Amino acid sequence: MKNTVETRLAELGITLPDAPAPAANYVPYVRSGDLLFVSGQVSMKDGGFVTGRLGAELSVEQGAAAARLCALSLLAQVRAACEGDLSRLKRVVKLTGFVNSTPDFTDQPKVINGASDTLVEILGEAGRHSRSAVSAGALPFNVAVEIEGIFEVF
Structure with a gap:
């Protein structure tokens, strides 16, 4: 990807x-x-954690917004790993999303869609990836979502 990632980020504000x-x-x-x-x-948002459990304190929409924030942090890590040059990002390979949720909550995929949709919105086809979305009985600091990723870079 040429410098289209930075351009697309700017277009999206x-x-x-x-x-x-x-x-x-x-x-x-x-x-x-x-x-x-x-x-x-x-x-994380504004220097603090987005906390709470899906199915209790948080709605699917709030969880998806938290997942979007995770996706932006993932891209920030990619940028750091590529010495500030996001044009070196070739594609998103895989995401694994963990959702802090109650035992009866079953919409983990809808929550992690917040990250998947964000990456496709920014990267287009290069943002499409394989994925897992799983429930967690608890996450560090009581965060709502944690997502790890594998990316192809050059």
Whole structure:
């Protein structure tokens, strides 16, 4: 992708956050060949966590908005890994989304759609990916969503 990613972000009025620092003893991403493995990004807004459980405190729409924030953090990590050059992003390969939800909540895929839709909106066909969307009984800091990703870069 040429510099179309930055252009598309500007067209959509989206400013990526700074790549969040790891919260423990791990690195935010690892590159192996052309694959970039990005550690789980949690739902954050305005420097704070987006918290709560789906099926209790949060609606599907609120969860999808939290997942969108995770997608933007994932892209911020990709940008950092590519030394600020998002034109080096070839495609999104896979997302794994974890949704902090009650035992009877079954709309995890609708929540993670917030991230998937965002990546396709920004990257077009290169944003289409394989995916898993699973329930979690709890997530760190009581965040609503955590998403990890695999990206192809050059």
